[in-house]
Amino acid sequence: MQVARSVCPLDCPDRCSLEVRLEQGRAVAIDGNHSNPLTDGFICAKVRRFTERVYGPDRLRHPMRRRGPKGEGRFERVSWDEAIDDIVSRFGAIRGESGGEAILPFNYGGSNGLLTQGAGDERLFRGIGASRLARTVCAAPSSAAAQALYGGMASVDFPDFEAARYIIIWGANPRHSNIHLMPHLKRARANGCRVALIDPRRTLGPEWIDRHLPVYPGSDAAVALAMIGHLEAIGKIDHDFLAAHTTGAEKLLQRARDWPLERAAARARVEAREIAAIAEEYAAAAPAVVRCGWGLERNRNGESAVAAVLALPAVAGKFGVRGGGYAMSAQSTYGVDRESLATMSEPPTRIINMNRLGRALLEQADPPIRALFVYNANPVSTVPDQNRICRGLAREDLFTVVFDQVMTDTARYADLLLPATTFLEHAELSISYGTYAVQLGEPVIEPVGESRSNEQVFTLLAERLGVKSDHPGGDRLVTRALAAMSGPLAGGNGSGAARDGAVLLQRLRRDGILPFDFPGRRPVQFGTALPRTGDRKAHLWPAALGPEPYRVLDPPHGKKYPLALISPATHKAISSSLAEYGFKEGYVEMHPDDAAARRLEGGQEVRVYNELGEVRVPLRLNAGVRPGVVNLPKGLWNRHTRNGAVATALVPDEISEISGGACFNDARVEVGPIPG
Numbered sequence: 022m023q024v025a026r027s028v029c030p031l032d033c034p035d036r037c038s039l040e041v042r043l044e045q046g047r048a049v050a051i052d053g054n055h056s057n058p059l060t061d062g063f064i065c066a067k068v069r070r071f072t073e074r075v076y077g078p079d080r081l082r083h084p085m086r087r088r089g090p091k092g093e094g095r096f097e098r099v100s101w102d103e104a105i106d107d108i109v110s111r112f113g114a115i116r117g118e119s120g121g122e123a124i125l126p127f128n129y130g131g132s133n134g135l136l137t138q139g140a141g142d143e144r145l146f147r148g149i150g151a152s153r154l155a156r157t158v159c160a161a162p163s164s165a166a167a168q169a170l171y172g173g174m175a176s177v178d179f180p181d182f183e184a185a186r187y188i189i190i191w192g193a194n195p196r197h198s199n200i201h202l203m204p205h206l207k208r209a210r211a212n213g214c215r216v217a218l219i220d221p222r223r224t225l226g227p228e229w230i231d232r233h234l235p236v237y238p239g240s241d242a243a244v245a246l247a248m249i250g251h252l253e254a255i256g257k258i259d260h261d262f263l264a265a266h267t268t269g270a271e272k273l274l275q276r277a278r279d280w281p282l283e284r285a286a287a288r289a290r291v292e293a294r295e296i297a298a299i300a301e302e303y304a305a306a307a308p309a310v311v312r313c314g315w316g317l318e319r320n321r322n323g324e325s326a327v328a329a330v331l332a333l334p335a336v337a338g339k340f341g342v343r344g345g346g347y348a349m350s351a352q353s354t355y356g357v358d359r360e361s362l363a364t365m366s367e368p369p370t371r372i373i374n375m376n377r378l379g380r381a382l383l384e385q386a387d388p389p390i391r392a393l394f395v396y397n398a399n400p401v402s403t404v405p406d407q408n409r410i411c412r413g414l415a416r417e418d419l420f421t422v423v424f425d426q427v428m429t430d431t432a433r434y435a436d437l438l439l440p441a442t443t444f445l446e447h448a449e450l451s452i453s454y455g456t457y458a459v460q461l462g463e464p465v466i467e468p469v470g471e472s473r474s475n476e477q478v479f480t481l482l483a484e485r486l487g488v489k490s491d492h493p494g495g496d497r498l499v500t501r502a503l504a505a506m507s508g509p510l511a512g513g514n515g516s517g518a519a520r521d522g523a524v525l526l527q528r529l530r531r532d533g534i535l536p537f538d539f540p541g542r543r544p545v546q547f548g549t550a551l552p553r554t555g556d557r558k559a560h561l562w563p564a565a566l567g568p569e570p571y572r573v574l575d576p577p578h579g580k581k582y583p584l585a586l587i588s589p590a591t592h593k594a595i596s597s598s599l600a601e602y603g604f605k606e607g608y609v610e611m612h613p614d615d616a617a618a619r620r621l622e623g624g625q626e627v628r629v630y631n632e633l634g635e636v637r638v639p640l641r642l643n644a645g646v647r648p649g650v651v652n653l654p655k656g657l658w659n660r661h662t663r664n665g666a667v668a669t670a671l672v673p674d675e676i677s678e679i680s681g682g683a684c685f686n687d688a689r690v691e692v693g694p695i696p697g
């Protein structure tokens with residue numbers, strides 16, 4: 022038995038360091054190791070079973086060409102040469118007839134590494150003048166708000182939660198999607214820290230939280246503004262901090278006055294006194310930290326909700342101490358110069374919002390999309406308006422290439438299927454969006470079947486399609502990526518062009534990890550880490566969020582479909598990745614009172630439906646889901662429901678105003694028995 026070191030590059034803030042057990046060249050077990058102190062030797066159950074993806078029945082082992090109707094999933098094996106020739110000739114013809122914009126690359130967070138996304142792929146699609154993709158299915162509103170207020174200031178690191186005396190977990194479920202925060206929460210609790218959870222579902226039990234505010238989806242902006250207004254009313258605004266370190270505070274306070282507790286409580290369908298209690302406890306405690314998740318951005322109020330939540334620590338004067346402030350994405354602190362990885366400047370081609378893929382495939386003109394290249398993504402399961410996407414993918418005149426590790430629901434619509442390596446089979450340089458460390462994963466097993474890495478395939482296609490730019494391969498690409506980071510890497514000698522990537526690569530190979538070199542080890546917001554805005558101040562009325570940064574839009578009216586649908590992540594899948602073995606069957610969760618009002622019983626098969634579609638699944642009763650809300654898990658595949666449709670079939674393809682973010686939680690549905 023051999024043991025090899027690796028890194029999990031999946032879409033998760035924890036970025037675990039891994040230990041892979043090998044027998045005769047096969048990976049037989051995966052667990053956490055201690056290279057990354059945050060991992061601390063344990064990982065989630067999803068990735069512990071990752072060998073089931075690597076060797077499982079869904080794994081793609083060689084290139085294939087479609088034989089049956091689109092979507093049916095019947096393919097015949099072809100060689101790599103045939104597959105590449107086919108792409109080159111189809112792309113060539115399409116570019117000649119309609120221009121490069123008729124080709125759309127489609128990718129998201131199937132891998133969060135720097136080598137498999139945004140490097141050779143970006144160079145290829147820029148080089149052929151393809152349409153550009155607005156990658157907004159997740160984190161667009163949050164990033165827009167954080168950037169606008171604080172310019173991407175470093176986040177509170179998870180170990181510093183132990184210093185906090187009050188924690189607000191807002192729109193996040195660390196038990197499923199950020200499990201390495203949990204030990205720190207536990208120690209914080211042992212130190213006497215109180216915790217409030219703001220979320221439509223009670224995702225943590227009484228051993229973890231003292232208060233639960235079950236806000237109605239889309240009402241977070243109103244609640245956060247009401248908390249700010251209440252802080253002012255009880256004299257708990259830190260005026261000195263606001264005067265010294267912020268701009269726009271008076272306008273924010275004025276807007277917050279529009280949301281008295283009762284008004285926000287009516288919008289959020291909670292008790293006004295509960296909002297007040299959390300605001301008062303938060304104001305009284307020090308240090309106090311807000312863990313802002315991505316749940317509150319999933320509606321048309323996404324940007325304003327995140328902005329109002331992130332403004333709270335400034336208004337209440339919670340910065341400047343270890344364990345005080347907010348935690349969100351850490352990624353901008355790495356300062357990756359992605360342009361140097363793409364090696365080509367962006368062409369001025371049109372931008373297509375990924376949340377409107379179905380509409381783009383069916384309605385886009387001048388030119389219409391004639392070729393789609395999907396990689397690191399499974400839009401049939403994960404992008405709003407599933408039925409419209411499937412109708413688009415079923416177009417006979419659309420040439421679709423899917424480059425993936427397994428036969429996803431999207432792959433079934435491919436004209437050409439290309440088998441991709443997993444992170445155990447290729448090199449990957451990983452940064453984390455939860456914490457501060459760069460890690461390198463090197464191949465620990467041979468590619469399964471004929472699978473190839475993104476880097477290999479995009480380099481080959483670029484060559485064949487005549488894209489010319491200096492794109493380094495192998496170690497040269499890794500050193501370039503390391504040199505492209507301006508964040509304070511430990512041992513980093515300088516930054517940008519001055520930084521020697523080769524030295525960093527040597528250290529990475531030796532230690533497996535490059536931590537950050539913050540003064541005092543971890544950042545203290547408004548202590549050792551300042552906003553990265555031009556004036557180093559927090560902009561509480563930022564122009565980047567439009568003339569009304571805290572506009573609260575009315576919720577979608579739900580007369581015919583009165584229930585708000587949420588579709589949060591679970592411990593069974595990472596978006597839709599790994600769901601092929603994580604889930605056996607989908608389900609919908611509903612409060613017992615809502616079920617009783619519809620004469621529905623737990624275990625019964627039901628239809629969840631609206632004007633866009635229908636999903637048939639068994640019903641689970643759960644008093645932890647607030648009344649008026651139902652929960653269909655994120656990431657199901659079609660095989661996991663009785664009618665082969667998932668939550669996204671019920672989600673409109675509306676987008677948020679500022680950043681074009683997906684509005685999953687604006688879906689309104691009804692639930693009923695199966696007719697007949």
Ligand code: SF4
Nearest residue numbers: 029033036037065068
């Ligand atoms: S998904 Fe997250 S918790 Fe699981 S192994 Fe990867 S980084 Fe760790």
